[in-house]
């Protein structure tokens with residue numbers, strides 16, 4: 001692992017995935033912190049035959065990693081969690097909180113907002129407390145509340161402009177007004193942990209919701225006489241669907257169905273990771289709830305609900321290509337470009353284009369992570385022959 005800035009570096013001889021397609025024997029030039037059109041004669045050349053170079057991953061739904069929680073950890077612990085995910089290719093990351101007391105979440109927003117302002121995080125995602133007790137997943141039932149626009153505004157204010165997304169059960173009282181308020185502020189209203197009907201979901205989309213929080217998980221299943229939220233979220237082009245591709249949350253056939261139905265431009269691969277991601281099995285806290293992680297699967301100690309994942313995005317990428325048979329270019333869109341666009345940071349990250357941050361991932365021919373660069377600096381430097 002190295003932290004050396006690459007003043008002028010050229011990655012050569014790799015398959016480079018650009019917005020326009022894959023270039024065999026391609027080159028990526030890096031000048032200081034950015035991707036550039038060309039490199040000077042004396043630039044350091046790194047040959048990467050048989051490798052892929054893809055944009056750095058963008059995770060818009062992530063609760064922690066490396067043993068650290070974004071909801072409860074100290075600033076140093078949060079930074080360690082961020083670092084852990086960077087080592088797995090996630091160069092842009094939104095910190096997600098889980099349900100807590102309103103005052104606690106407001107204080108937490110203050111702490112996380114500083115990490116956004118200094119460039120370590122791309123924003124805050126509030127998952128709860130405005131979610132359905134019927135689909136609470138790993139959230140404390142006694143702390144759940146109806147989505148009150150005044151309380152949404154309180155969290156927006158506490159986050160000082162760094163809130164990027166709220167997950168809401170939009171069918172609850174105040175849900176539609178909260179969606180409108182978020183849309184007015186340019187913050188993503190995500191439908192999730194919801195018990196909505198098909199019709200209620202359509203109403204929320206019409207009000208301005210644009211994301212489905214981990215589609216299929218924590219919502220009623222698709223049924224032929226009760227299509228529920230899934231049919232509405234799949235069919236509407238205004239919605240991008242989050243998918244957790246860890247092999248536990250979704251069957252590969254369901255992942256393929258979502259890609260097929262939405263098109264690669266409307267899928268965002270996320271981790272929904274909790275503390276154990278990049279760390280290991282054991283006992284953890286998810287907010288106020290105890291979670292046991294066994295063989296990489298996180299479940300509530302009480303009741304056994306799946307409690308987030310231990311996924312990292314390099315694994316999500318590899319699974320999508322090698323198990324789910326999604327074309328590499330489509331995976332790149334859904335793991336980098338789409339979330340970057342939703343978060344409003346696609347002018348800087350999300351694709352390999354001159355002028356953008358030099359955030360990139362090097363994968364070997366088996367799609368195993370071999371290198372990570374963020375803003376021109378190697379987080380993990382690829383070993384070259």
Ligand SMILES: [Zn+2]
Pocket residue numbers: 061062063096127272308
């Ligand atoms: Zn989550």
